[in-house]
Amino acid sequence: MAVAKKTVAIIPPQMKYDRHVRVEQKTLRVAAYCRVSTLLEQQEGSYEAQVDYYTEKINSNPNWKCAGIFADDGKSATQTKKRDDFNAMIDACMAGKVDLVLTKSVSRFARNTVDALQCIRKLKEKNVPVIFEKEGVNTMESGGELLITILSSQAQEESRNISENTRWGLTRRFENGIISVNHKKFLGYTKDDDGNLIIVPDEAVIVKRIFREYLEGKSIIQIAKGLQDDGIKTVTGLDNWHPGTIDKMLSNA
Structure with a gap:
């Protein structure tokens, strides 16, 4: 009677943190x-x-x-x-x-x-x-x-106080017709010398692609993978696209 071979899984040891070395x-x-x-x-x-x-x-x-x-x-x-x-x-x-x-x-x-x-x-x-x-x-x-x-x-308590103060300040700015828009991580747009939003053509192509593929039936995971496979970097220069980023772009969140 043949003896069944045992399958042995080798689990590599996890490196321990050495507190004695800077x-x-x-x-x-x-x-x-x-x-x-x-x-x-x-x-x-x-x-x-x-x-x-x-x-x-x-x-x-x-x-x-x-x-x-x-x-x-x-x-x-x-x-x-x-x-x-x-x-x-x-x-x-x-x-x-x-x-x-x-x-x-x-x-x-x-x-x-x-x-x-x-x-x-x-x-x-x-x-x-x-x-x-x-x-x-x-x-x-x-x-x-x-x-x-x-x-x-x-x-956490400090954040609550800052949030309230910031909200009050933004409300006063809005009342005076001043709108604050952060464009540093705003894919598809930048600002001109007068502070007006202007389209960045190369980035606009990526934005249009994301919306088009979503309308064609692709999931946000498929869209993110496609961008990575094509070597397209995120607005911050990263190689990996987080599905949550795609979701927020599509929902304007």
């Missing part, structure tokens, strides 16, 4: 997350400054390889589901493409305490630390989660 001295794939909190024009410089800072910081370390600069401009901090690049970064971490995440502060990462802790715990399970530079917190270090809980709770 992150600057480790060979790591490093990603950074940047965000400004409102759509007000005067904050665009802060967004660009964060992107430039982390690009230089990562590339200047010979032990590090840039795994992406993920940036949400003018997106809500209270709900991570509204931030496409944030979600893309988390997906990259969970897929094993990122070893370390850098961000400016807790308020840049998330002002919703529950969201912040859920994401941090997911990343800890993958041994991916998040370093908050302003607070000097490494989520893999002792006491990191407690500090994040306290700091993100404070940031």
Whole structure:
């Protein structure tokens, strides 16, 4: 009687986080997350400054390889589901493409305490630390989660106050006929010297393609995959199109 062969699955060991070696001295794939909190024009410089800072910081370390600069401009901090690049970064971490995440502060990462802790715990399970530079917190270090809980709770309350003040300010601007439109990540449009929106022809072709393919019956996942397969980059220069981005474009959200 023939003996059935056993099928053995080999599961590679998961690398453990070594607290005794400084992150600057480790060979790591490093990603950074940047965000400004409102759509007000005067904050665009802060967004660009964060992107430039982390690009230089990562590339200047010979032990590090840039795994992406993920940036949400003018997106809500209270709900991570509204931030496409944030979600893309988390997906990259969970897929094993990122070893370390850098961000400016807790308020840049998330002002919703529950969201912040859920994401941090997911990343800890993958041994991916998040370093908050302003607070000097490494989520893999002792006491990191407690500090994040306290700091993100404070940031959540601060966000509520800022949101109310920003809403009041925008309402007054609208009453005076002044409309603030952030065009930095506005596919298909830019602004002229007078601040008027104008069409970018090359980007308009992509926008028309997305709407045409949707009307032809393609799903947002199929549209995103088609753009990636054709080597078309997102408005922020990324290779991967997040289906949520397509969905928001189609719904004008």
